Amino acid sequence: MNQFKQTRRRVLATLAATMAWGYASRPVHAAAPESIRIGVATAGGGDPITWGGSPGSVARLNGWLEEAFKGSGIKIEWLFFKGAGPAVNEAISNKQIDFAYHGDLPSVVGRANGLKTRILLISGARNNLYVVTPPGSDIKTIEGLKGKRVAIFRGTNGHLVANNLLAAHGLQERDIKGINLDSGSAQAALASKGVDAAFGGQEFFKLRDQGLATIAYSTQGKDPSFTRQAHLHVRDEFAADHPGQVQGVVDVFLRAAAWASDEKNREALFKLWARSGTPYASYVAEFENQELATRNSPLVDEFIIGRYKAVVRDALALKLIRREVSIEDWFDTSFLQQALKKQDLENRWTYFDANGKPKAQPVAAARAGG
Incomplete structure (x- = not known):
């Protein structure tokens, strides 16, 4: 009888330990963050x-x-x-x-x-990508970027699309004189003609509407694989x-x-x-002929x-x-x-x-x- 009681106690102890481990191992969410x-x-x-x-x-x-x-x-x-x-x-x-x-x-x-x-x-x-140039530029195509000073914001989602566009037109990044500039710096460089062209987004429509830039190429309405x-x-x-x-x-x-x-x-x-x-008109241009629900x-x-x-x-x-x-x-x-x-x-x-x-x-x- 004593042996039976001892065995029973061991079984119950093991069961209790197992249940305690099970509760402890469940994920416990932390207190709400500050x-x-x-x-x-x-x-x-x-x-x-x-x-x-x-x-x-x-x-x-x-x-x-x-x-x-x-x-x-x-x-x-x-x-x-x-x-x-x-x-x-x-x-x-x-x-x-x-x-x-x-x-x-x-x-x-x-x-x-x-x-x-x-x-x-x-x-x-x-999201569309554009090639933007100063007014009067002779750059009219992607191919025209060869050997030119081009602002490109490396490491961003526009960088890869820019490379893909270059490749689709027989060029590589090494074929241009790429200058790594953030968006604001690229706009300033383009307006002052410090670069020959820039890859960018809707922010460049403001310069276009001020007469300081021309959209030379747009992915809008083209193959969606060239979007971000x-x-x-x-x-x-x-x-x-x-x-x-x-x-x-x-x-x-x-x-x-x-x-x-x-x-x-x-x-x-x-x-x-x-x-x-970014002006209202820039978003009108960026989303032209595109459904809001798709974008x-x-x-x-x-x-x-x-x-x-x-x-x-x-x-x-x-x-x-x-x-x-x-x-x-x-x-x-x-x-x-x-x-x-x-x-x-x-x-x-x-x-x-x-x-x-x-x-x-x-x-x-x-x-x-x-």
Whole structure:
């Protein structure tokens, strides 16, 4: 009898220890953060500092994140980086920010260098690229850039598209006299004729409208593979510790994407973005003959996944990264899927195939959990 009692006690003790280990091994979310820090890969402009051309900036300008977290004790901080994508990578590495609005190439470079993040949604798809010259320039084509002084912001998502455009016209970056300038410096250099041409985005329409520049080439309306993508991503560690806060941020960014995709808001959207310092007319030109819902869709579809795979391939070929990185497991659409369902937006946007053509059925979420 005593032996039976001893055995029973040992079994119960083992069971209790096992249960205690099981509870201890379950993930325990950390206490709510004191702040949510969002890095933006541009110097921005205006007061308060903001940026344009992305649904994310709608959330910034309308104060929707601050509204969503009001009463939680969590402070929302927006940080803008003149050094664009590369500077944002450094901030992520140093844990100075939690989320980032970021371009495809610099994010891929960061991932190749070991940064652990999750892409949550797209926030600015199919961004155009332009070749801009001083008025009266004899440069009329991409081929005309050969041997010329060309401003190019290396390490940004425009850098890779610029290289692809050069390659499509029989040139390589070494065939031009590339000068690494950020957006503001490139505009100043072009206006003063310190360079013969510049690769850039919608910011150059302001110079054009002032008579200080000419658009020599545009990707608008051409092969969508010659466009740039941007997204919102989060540090892995922050997502694991604070899934509720991540969901709250995604909910707001989705609300902004829905508003920015509504054609009845086109004029109001461009006026809102103009508060960044880029004129209303520049956004009219950038989005001419393009549907807002296509450009402002938050969806991760075959086109988006294909573009990020292409960025990895091209970055390897150009030796901008030194190793292959995985793409499918980088996207965590679980927060987005929950937000789409919550806001009854599951059928709001069109999914596109790898070639950028409409697709009837959505691709499966790349990662199931947050």
